[in-house]
Amino acid sequence: MTAFQPRVFSGVQPTGNLHLGNYLGAVSRWVPLQDQMPTIFCVVDSHAITAGFPDPVELSEATREVTAAYMAAGIDPTKSIIFNQSQVREHAELAWIFNCVARMGWLSRMTQFKEKAGKNKENASVGLFAYPNLMAADILAYRATHVPVGDDQKQHLELTRDIAAKFNNDFGERIKELGIGVPNPTPSPELPEQLYFPLTEPMIAGPATRIMSLRDGTKKMSKSDPSDLSRINLTDDSDTIAKKIRKAKTDPDALPSAVEGLADRPEADNLVGIYAALGGLSKEDVLKDFGGQQFSAFKPALSELAVAKLSPMTDEMRRLMDDKVQIDSVLKDGAEKASAIAEPVLKDVRRIIGFLDVR
Ligand code: AQP
Numbered sequence: 449m450t451a452f453q454p455r456v457f458s459g460v461q462p463t464g465n466l467h468l469g470n471y472l473g474a475v476s477r478w479v480p481l482q483d484q485m486p487t488i489f490c491v492v493d494s495h496a497i498t499a500g501f502p503d504p505v506e507l508s509e510a511t512r513e514v515t516a517a518y519m520a521a522g523i524d525p526t527k528s529i530i531f532n533q534s535q536v537r538e539h540a541e542l543a544w545i546f547n548c549v550a551r552m553g554w555l556s557r558m559t560q561f562k563e564k565a566g567k568n569k570e571n572a573s574v575g576l577f578a579y580p581n582l583m584a585a586d587i588l589a590y591r592a593t594h595v596p597v598g599d600d601q602k603q604h605l606e607l608t609r610d611i612a613a614k615f616n617n618d619f620g621e622r623i624k625e626l627g628i629g630v631p632n633p634t635p636s637p638e639l640p641e642q643l644y645f646p647l648t649e650p651m652i653a654g655p656a657t658r659i660m661s662l663r664d665g666t667k668k669m670s671k672s673d674p675s676d677l678s679r680i681n682l683t684d685d686s687d688t689i690a691k692k693i694r695k696a697k698t699d700p701d702a703l704p705s706a707v708e709g710l711a712d713r714p715e716a717d718n719l720v721g722i723y724a725a726l727g728g729l730s731k732e733d734v735l736k737d738f739g740g741q742q743f744s745a746f747k748p749a750l751s752e753l754a755v756a757k758l759s760p761m762t763d764e765m766r767r768l769m770d771d772k773v774q775i776d777s778v779l780k781d782g783a784e785k786a787s788a789i790a791e792p793v794l795k796d797v798r799r800i801i802g803f804l805d806v807r
Contacts, residue, residue: 451630452646456481457592459490459533462510463502465681466517468754469669472656472725473598479522481596487528488590488786491515491779494533494540494582498575499564499672512775513765517682519778520764531782533586538790542585543578545797549611549618550581558603584608588645589790596651599658600668605650612645613638619800628796644800656725662696665714686759690751693719698743705739707731719743723750726757 458478460470481487491514496507511532518530533539555561558580565572575582583604587595588611595605616623620640623629629644639647661667661678669679677692684692697715704710710717710731723734723746738746768775798805 452591452593452643454485454594455590455592456485456487456594456596457490457587457590458488458596459492459495459586460514460518461492461496462507462514462532463496463499464510464671465683466514467659467669467671467679467681468722468758469598469656469659469679470671471517471521471682471758472659472722474596475518475521475523476725477596477651477654478518478528481594482524482527485594487523488592488789489518489523489528489530490586490786491518491530491532492586495579498573498579500573511779512772513683513769515775515779516765516768517761519768520682520761525778525782529782529785531779531786535779535783536589536786536790538589538787538794539582539585541794542589542790542797543582545801546581546584546588546611546615547578549615550584550607554607554610555580558607560600560604580604580607581611584611587648588612589793590786591644591646591793592648593646594649594651598656599652602650602652605648609647612647615645616640616643619644622800622802626796626799628800644796654725655721655729655731659722659725660714660718662692662718664697665716665718680754680758682758682765683762684758685762686755689754689758693747693751693754696747698747702740702742703735703738703746705735707735709735709739716743719746719750723753726753 456478458474460466460474478487478489491511493507493511496502502510515530519525523530555577561577561579564576584607587608597605617638617640620642623644624640624642629642632639632641632643635641659669661669661673663675663678673679677695680689680692696719698719699713699715703716703720710720720731720734724731727734738749
Protein backbone atom coordinates (compact mmCIF):
# COMPACT_ATOMS: atom_id res chain seq x y z
CA MET A 449 0.00 0.00 0.00
CA THR A 450 0.99 3.62 -0.38
CA ALA A 451 1.89 6.20 2.21
CA PHE A 452 -1.57 7.54 2.94
CA GLN A 453 -2.09 8.56 6.54
CA PRO A 454 -3.99 5.67 8.15
CA ARG A 455 -7.52 6.73 9.07
CA VAL A 456 -10.71 4.85 9.95
CA PHE A 457 -14.16 5.90 8.75
CA SER A 458 -17.46 4.14 9.38
CA GLY A 459 -21.12 4.94 10.04
CA VAL A 460 -24.63 3.74 10.77
CA GLN A 461 -27.92 5.07 9.39
CA PRO A 462 -30.38 6.63 11.82
CA THR A 463 -33.23 4.60 10.35
CA GLY A 464 -34.59 3.04 13.53
CA ASN A 465 -33.31 1.30 16.59
CA LEU A 466 -29.79 0.00 16.39
CA HIS A 467 -29.75 -3.76 16.72
CA LEU A 468 -27.31 -6.44 17.80
CA GLY A 469 -26.09 -6.85 14.20
CA ASN A 470 -25.12 -3.17 13.96
CA TYR A 471 -23.44 -3.42 17.36
CA LEU A 472 -21.49 -6.66 16.88
CA GLY A 473 -20.82 -6.26 13.14
CA ALA A 474 -19.78 -2.60 13.35
CA VAL A 475 -19.87 -0.32 16.43
CA SER A 476 -18.29 -2.69 18.99
CA ARG A 477 -15.40 -3.32 16.58
CA TRP A 478 -14.73 0.40 16.25
CA VAL A 479 -13.91 0.84 19.93
CA PRO A 480 -10.36 -0.66 20.00
CA LEU A 481 -9.45 1.10 16.74
CA GLN A 482 -9.64 4.45 18.53
CA ASP A 483 -6.29 3.67 20.16
CA GLN A 484 -4.66 2.56 16.92
CA MET A 485 -5.26 5.36 14.40
CA PRO A 486 -7.38 8.48 13.83
CA THR A 487 -11.06 7.48 13.73
CA ILE A 488 -14.15 9.16 12.30
CA PHE A 489 -17.62 7.79 13.08
CA CYS A 490 -20.54 9.29 11.26
CA VAL A 491 -24.31 9.10 11.75
CA VAL A 492 -25.23 8.84 8.09
CA ASP A 493 -28.48 10.78 7.98
CA SER A 494 -28.20 11.59 4.25
CA HIS A 495 -28.34 7.84 3.60
CA ALA A 496 -31.41 7.55 5.82
CA ILE A 497 -33.61 9.40 3.30
CA THR A 498 -32.82 7.13 0.33
CA ALA A 499 -35.57 4.60 1.06
CA GLY A 500 -38.21 7.30 1.66
CA PHE A 501 -38.21 10.37 3.92
CA PRO A 502 -38.74 9.33 7.55
CA ASP A 503 -40.85 11.49 9.84
CA PRO A 504 -38.66 14.63 10.33
CA VAL A 505 -38.95 14.64 14.12
CA GLU A 506 -38.14 10.93 14.28
CA LEU A 507 -35.12 11.40 11.99
CA SER A 508 -33.63 14.04 14.30
CA GLU A 509 -34.31 11.89 17.36
CA ALA A 510 -32.85 8.78 15.71
CA THR A 511 -29.73 10.78 14.85
CA ARG A 512 -29.29 11.64 18.53
CA GLU A 513 -30.07 8.06 19.52
CA VAL A 514 -27.41 6.58 17.24
CA THR A 515 -24.94 9.13 18.62
CA ALA A 516 -25.88 8.08 22.16
CA ALA A 517 -25.42 4.42 21.15
CA TYR A 518 -21.93 5.15 19.77
CA MET A 519 -20.94 6.84 23.01
CA ALA A 520 -22.57 4.22 25.24
CA ALA A 521 -20.71 1.51 23.29
CA GLY A 522 -17.39 3.21 24.07
CA ILE A 523 -16.79 5.65 21.22
CA ASP A 524 -15.10 8.51 23.01
CA PRO A 525 -15.57 11.99 21.51
CA THR A 526 -12.18 13.02 22.87
CA LYS A 527 -10.55 10.28 20.77
CA SER A 528 -12.86 10.03 17.74
CA ILE A 529 -14.70 12.48 15.53
CA ILE A 530 -18.45 11.86 15.86
CA PHE A 531 -20.82 13.86 13.65
CA ASN A 532 -23.89 13.63 11.44
CA GLN A 533 -23.25 13.47 7.73
CA SER A 534 -25.60 16.22 6.56
CA GLN A 535 -23.62 18.80 8.58
CA VAL A 536 -20.56 18.41 6.37
CA ARG A 537 -21.54 19.55 2.86
CA GLU A 538 -18.44 17.99 1.27
CA HIS A 539 -20.10 14.54 1.39
CA ALA A 540 -22.86 15.67 -0.96
CA GLU A 541 -20.48 17.57 -3.24
CA LEU A 542 -18.06 14.67 -3.61
CA ALA A 543 -20.97 12.26 -4.12
CA TRP A 544 -22.07 14.34 -7.12
CA ILE A 545 -18.58 14.14 -8.61
CA PHE A 546 -18.56 10.37 -7.98
CA ASN A 547 -21.94 10.11 -9.73
CA CYS A 548 -19.94 11.19 -12.76
CA VAL A 549 -17.07 8.75 -12.07
CA ALA A 550 -19.06 5.57 -11.32
CA ARG A 551 -20.60 3.73 -14.26
CA MET A 552 -24.26 2.72 -14.49
CA GLY A 553 -23.17 -0.88 -14.99
CA TRP A 554 -21.25 -0.87 -11.70
CA LEU A 555 -24.24 0.38 -9.73
CA SER A 556 -26.64 -1.93 -11.51
CA ARG A 557 -24.78 -4.87 -10.01
CA MET A 558 -25.24 -3.74 -6.39
CA THR A 559 -27.22 -6.43 -4.57
CA GLN A 560 -28.36 -4.12 -1.77
CA PHE A 561 -30.17 -1.91 -4.31
CA LYS A 562 -31.85 -4.96 -5.80
CA GLU A 563 -32.93 -6.17 -2.34
CA LYS A 564 -34.12 -2.77 -1.12
CA ALA A 565 -35.83 -1.72 -4.35
CA GLY A 566 -37.47 -5.14 -4.63
CA LYS A 567 -39.77 -5.72 -7.58
CA ASN A 568 -40.65 -2.05 -7.86
CA LYS A 569 -37.33 -0.70 -9.20
CA GLU A 570 -39.03 1.95 -11.34
CA ASN A 571 -40.39 3.53 -8.20
CA ALA A 572 -37.13 3.47 -6.17
CA SER A 573 -35.50 6.85 -5.59
CA VAL A 574 -32.44 7.84 -7.64
CA GLY A 575 -30.80 8.35 -4.22
CA LEU A 576 -31.24 4.66 -3.37
CA PHE A 577 -29.57 3.72 -6.66
CA ALA A 578 -26.71 6.18 -6.13
CA TYR A 579 -26.32 5.28 -2.42
CA PRO A 580 -22.93 3.55 -2.94
CA ASN A 581 -21.51 6.71 -4.56
CA LEU A 582 -22.45 8.70 -1.46
CA MET A 583 -20.86 5.99 0.67
CA ALA A 584 -17.67 6.26 -1.40
CA ALA A 585 -17.76 10.03 -0.88
CA ASP A 586 -18.21 9.59 2.90
CA ILE A 587 -15.04 7.53 3.03
CA LEU A 588 -12.91 9.36 0.48
CA ALA A 589 -13.74 12.91 1.66
CA TYR A 590 -11.38 11.94 4.50
CA ARG A 591 -9.11 9.78 2.30
CA ALA A 592 -9.84 7.07 4.87
CA THR A 593 -7.71 3.96 4.55
CA HIS A 594 -9.72 1.52 6.71
CA VAL A 595 -13.46 0.89 6.94
CA PRO A 596 -14.77 -1.55 9.58
CA VAL A 597 -18.23 -2.79 8.52
CA GLY A 598 -20.42 -5.89 8.44
CA ASP A 599 -20.24 -8.36 5.58
CA ASP A 600 -23.26 -6.81 3.79
CA GLN A 601 -21.17 -3.73 2.92
CA LYS A 602 -18.39 -5.64 1.16
CA GLN A 603 -19.70 -4.96 -2.33
CA HIS A 604 -20.10 -1.24 -1.64
CA LEU A 605 -16.50 -1.07 -0.44
CA GLU A 606 -15.31 -2.76 -3.61
CA LEU A 607 -17.17 -0.07 -5.53
CA THR A 608 -15.46 2.60 -3.40
CA ARG A 609 -12.09 1.14 -4.46
CA ASP A 610 -13.20 1.10 -8.10
CA ILE A 611 -14.22 4.76 -7.89
CA ALA A 612 -10.92 5.73 -6.23
CA ALA A 613 -8.93 3.78 -8.83
CA LYS A 614 -10.82 5.31 -11.77
CA PHE A 615 -10.45 8.84 -10.41
CA ASN A 616 -6.71 8.29 -9.76
CA ASN A 617 -6.30 6.90 -13.24
CA ASP A 618 -8.43 9.39 -15.16
CA PHE A 619 -6.66 12.31 -13.49
CA GLY A 620 -3.24 10.69 -12.95
CA GLU A 621 -1.31 13.20 -15.06
CA ARG A 622 -3.12 16.15 -13.57
CA ILE A 623 -2.54 14.93 -9.98
CA LYS A 624 1.17 14.62 -10.75
CA GLU A 625 1.28 18.03 -12.47
CA LEU A 626 -0.32 19.72 -9.45
CA GLY A 627 2.13 17.97 -7.13
CA ILE A 628 -0.57 16.68 -4.83
CA GLY A 629 -1.40 13.14 -3.76
CA VAL A 630 1.06 10.46 -2.75
CA PRO A 631 3.49 8.39 -4.82
CA ASN A 632 2.35 4.94 -5.84
CA PRO A 633 5.22 2.52 -5.17
CA THR A 634 3.84 0.03 -7.70
CA PRO A 635 2.52 1.94 -10.75
CA SER A 636 0.65 -0.16 -13.30
CA PRO A 637 -1.66 0.41 -16.29
CA GLU A 638 -4.53 0.47 -13.75
CA LEU A 639 -2.91 2.78 -11.19
CA PRO A 640 -0.65 5.74 -12.09
CA GLU A 641 2.50 7.04 -10.39
CA GLN A 642 0.73 9.58 -8.21
CA LEU A 643 -2.52 8.77 -6.36
CA TYR A 644 -4.99 11.18 -4.82
CA PHE A 645 -7.38 8.72 -3.19
CA PRO A 646 -6.32 5.60 -1.25
CA LEU A 647 -7.71 2.19 -2.14
CA THR A 648 -9.55 1.73 1.13
CA GLU A 649 -9.19 -1.56 2.99
CA PRO A 650 -12.40 -3.16 4.24
CA MET A 651 -12.15 -4.53 7.79
CA ILE A 652 -14.63 -7.40 7.89
CA ALA A 653 -13.58 -10.04 10.41
CA GLY A 654 -14.57 -11.97 13.51
CA PRO A 655 -17.52 -14.20 14.41
CA ALA A 656 -20.17 -11.47 13.90
CA THR A 657 -19.72 -10.10 10.40
CA ARG A 658 -23.29 -11.15 9.53
CA ILE A 659 -25.72 -11.60 12.42
CA MET A 660 -28.86 -13.29 11.18
CA SER A 661 -32.53 -12.81 12.07
CA LEU A 662 -33.67 -14.65 15.20
CA ARG A 663 -36.73 -15.83 13.24
CA ASP A 664 -34.93 -17.02 10.11
CA GLY A 665 -31.24 -17.95 10.14
CA THR A 666 -30.95 -17.35 6.39
CA LYS A 667 -31.94 -13.65 6.58
CA LYS A 668 -29.76 -10.81 7.87
CA MET A 669 -30.84 -9.21 11.17
CA SER A 670 -32.17 -5.88 9.99
CA LYS A 671 -33.87 -2.73 11.29
CA SER A 672 -36.48 -2.94 8.56
CA ASP A 673 -37.65 -6.51 9.30
CA PRO A 674 -41.36 -6.17 10.18
CA SER A 675 -40.99 -8.66 13.06
CA ASP A 676 -39.49 -7.10 16.19
CA LEU A 677 -38.83 -10.65 17.42
CA SER A 678 -36.31 -11.02 14.59
CA ARG A 679 -33.80 -8.68 16.24
CA ILE A 680 -32.44 -7.55 19.58
CA ASN A 681 -32.59 -3.76 19.73
CA LEU A 682 -30.01 -1.92 21.81
CA THR A 683 -32.95 -0.28 23.60
CA ASP A 684 -34.57 -3.61 24.63
CA ASP A 685 -34.82 -4.24 28.36
CA SER A 686 -33.58 -7.46 29.99
CA ASP A 687 -36.99 -9.19 29.89
CA THR A 688 -37.44 -8.43 26.21
CA ILE A 689 -33.94 -9.70 25.37
CA ALA A 690 -34.61 -12.93 27.29
CA LYS A 691 -38.01 -13.36 25.60
CA LYS A 692 -36.57 -12.85 22.11
CA ILE A 693 -33.79 -15.38 22.72
CA ARG A 694 -36.27 -17.87 24.21
CA LYS A 695 -38.45 -17.54 21.11
CA ALA A 696 -35.52 -17.60 18.65
CA LYS A 697 -35.97 -20.23 15.97
CA THR A 698 -33.77 -23.32 16.39
CA ASP A 699 -33.64 -26.91 15.15
CA PRO A 700 -34.34 -29.95 17.35
CA ASP A 701 -30.74 -31.23 17.59
CA ALA A 702 -28.21 -30.67 20.34
CA LEU A 703 -25.30 -28.31 19.66
CA PRO A 704 -22.38 -29.98 17.87
CA SER A 705 -18.93 -30.25 19.44
CA ALA A 706 -17.09 -28.84 16.41
CA VAL A 707 -17.69 -25.86 14.11
CA GLU A 708 -18.12 -28.13 11.06
CA GLY A 709 -21.28 -29.44 12.74
CA LEU A 710 -22.87 -25.99 12.35
CA ALA A 711 -22.91 -26.27 8.54
CA ASP A 712 -26.49 -26.39 7.24
CA ARG A 713 -27.76 -25.33 10.67
CA PRO A 714 -28.12 -21.55 10.13
CA GLU A 715 -30.03 -20.80 13.36
CA ALA A 716 -27.61 -22.79 15.54
CA ASP A 717 -24.65 -21.18 13.76
CA ASN A 718 -26.13 -17.72 14.34
CA LEU A 719 -26.77 -18.19 18.08
CA VAL A 720 -23.31 -19.68 18.63
CA GLY A 721 -21.80 -16.75 16.67
CA ILE A 722 -23.72 -14.24 18.81
CA TYR A 723 -22.50 -15.93 22.00
CA ALA A 724 -18.93 -15.93 20.68
CA ALA A 725 -19.01 -12.27 19.69
CA LEU A 726 -20.61 -11.12 22.95
CA GLY A 727 -18.15 -13.17 25.01
CA GLY A 728 -15.06 -12.23 23.00
CA LEU A 729 -14.62 -15.93 22.12
CA SER A 730 -14.37 -18.03 18.99
CA LYS A 731 -17.16 -20.38 17.92
CA GLU A 732 -14.78 -23.26 18.74
CA ASP A 733 -14.51 -22.00 22.34
CA VAL A 734 -18.30 -21.81 22.67
CA LEU A 735 -18.75 -25.34 21.35
CA LYS A 736 -16.08 -26.62 23.75
CA ASP A 737 -18.39 -25.49 26.58
CA PHE A 738 -21.79 -26.19 25.04
CA GLY A 739 -21.22 -29.00 22.50
CA GLY A 740 -23.72 -31.81 23.12
CA GLN A 741 -26.12 -29.56 25.05
CA GLN A 742 -29.69 -28.79 24.04
CA PHE A 743 -30.93 -25.28 23.18
CA SER A 744 -32.96 -25.42 26.40
CA ALA A 745 -29.63 -25.15 28.25
CA PHE A 746 -27.82 -22.89 25.77
CA LYS A 747 -30.51 -20.22 25.37
CA PRO A 748 -30.63 -19.21 29.07
CA ALA A 749 -26.81 -18.93 29.08
CA LEU A 750 -26.98 -16.77 25.94
CA SER A 751 -29.69 -14.56 27.50
CA GLU A 752 -27.64 -14.09 30.62
CA LEU A 753 -24.57 -13.08 28.60
CA ALA A 754 -26.57 -10.77 26.30
CA VAL A 755 -28.22 -9.01 29.24
CA ALA A 756 -24.92 -8.67 31.11
CA LYS A 757 -23.25 -7.13 28.02
CA LEU A 758 -26.09 -4.99 26.70
CA SER A 759 -27.87 -3.70 29.82
CA PRO A 760 -25.13 -1.32 30.99
CA MET A 761 -25.01 0.09 27.47
CA THR A 762 -28.78 0.53 27.31
CA ASP A 763 -28.73 2.32 30.68
CA GLU A 764 -25.96 4.62 29.50
CA MET A 765 -27.80 5.32 26.25
CA ARG A 766 -30.91 6.34 28.23
CA ARG A 767 -28.83 8.60 30.45
CA LEU A 768 -27.20 10.25 27.44
CA MET A 769 -30.55 10.67 25.66
CA ASP A 770 -31.76 12.71 28.65
CA ASP A 771 -29.06 15.27 27.88
CA LYS A 772 -29.71 16.34 24.30
CA VAL A 773 -27.61 19.47 24.76
CA GLN A 774 -24.56 17.31 25.38
CA ILE A 775 -25.27 15.09 22.35
CA ASP A 776 -25.79 18.10 20.07
CA SER A 777 -22.58 19.65 21.32
CA VAL A 778 -20.63 16.43 20.57
CA LEU A 779 -22.09 16.43 17.04
CA LYS A 780 -21.32 20.12 16.52
CA ASP A 781 -17.73 19.73 17.65
CA GLY A 782 -17.38 16.61 15.48
CA ALA A 783 -18.81 18.36 12.40
CA GLU A 784 -16.29 21.18 12.79
CA LYS A 785 -13.39 18.73 13.05
CA ALA A 786 -14.69 16.64 10.11
CA SER A 787 -15.11 19.76 7.94
CA ALA A 788 -11.54 20.79 8.70
CA ILE A 789 -10.37 17.52 7.08
CA ALA A 790 -12.87 17.33 4.21
CA GLU A 791 -12.71 20.95 3.04
CA PRO A 792 -9.09 20.85 1.78
CA VAL A 793 -9.76 17.48 0.13
CA LEU A 794 -12.64 18.95 -1.86
CA LYS A 795 -10.55 22.00 -2.69
CA ASP A 796 -7.94 19.65 -4.20
CA VAL A 797 -10.62 17.65 -6.03
CA ARG A 798 -12.07 20.83 -7.59
CA ARG A 799 -8.57 21.82 -8.76
CA ILE A 800 -7.88 18.35 -10.14
CA ILE A 801 -11.12 18.38 -12.13
CA GLY A 802 -10.67 21.97 -13.28
CA PHE A 803 -13.61 23.69 -11.58
CA LEU A 804 -12.77 27.41 -11.76
CA ASP A 805 -12.30 28.86 -8.28
CA VAL A 806 -13.13 32.57 -8.34
CA ARG A 807 -13.75 33.15 -4.64
N1 AQP B 1 -27.07 -8.25 10.62
C1 AQP B 1 -25.91 -7.62 10.64
N2 AQP B 1 -24.80 -8.29 11.03
C2 AQP B 1 -23.58 -7.65 11.06
N3 AQP B 1 -23.43 -6.35 10.73
C3 AQP B 1 -24.51 -5.66 10.33
N4 AQP B 1 -24.71 -4.40 9.95
C4 AQP B 1 -26.01 -4.19 9.65
N5 AQP B 1 -26.70 -5.31 9.85
C5 AQP B 1 -25.81 -6.25 10.27
C6 AQP B 1 -23.63 -3.41 9.87
O1 AQP B 1 -24.04 -2.26 10.59
C7 AQP B 1 -23.49 -1.10 9.99
C8 AQP B 1 -24.53 -0.06 9.79
O2 AQP B 1 -25.56 -0.49 8.95
P1 AQP B 1 -26.64 0.59 8.45
O3 AQP B 1 -27.55 0.98 9.52
O4 AQP B 1 -25.96 1.70 7.80
O5 AQP B 1 -27.45 -0.11 7.36
P2 AQP B 1 -27.88 -1.54 7.08
O6 AQP B 1 -26.72 -2.43 6.82
O7 AQP B 1 -28.78 -1.38 5.96
O8 AQP B 1 -28.58 -1.97 8.44
P3 AQP B 1 -29.94 -2.69 8.52
O9 AQP B 1 -30.26 -2.99 9.91
O10 AQP B 1 -29.95 -3.85 7.58
O11 AQP B 1 -30.93 -1.55 8.08
P4 AQP B 1 -32.12 -1.65 7.09
O12 AQP B 1 -33.05 -2.67 7.64
O13 AQP B 1 -32.67 -0.26 7.13
O14 AQP B 1 -31.55 -2.06 5.79
C9 AQP B 1 -22.82 -1.57 8.68
O15 AQP B 1 -21.43 -1.68 8.92
C10 AQP B 1 -23.42 -2.91 8.45
O16 AQP B 1 -22.54 -3.76 7.73
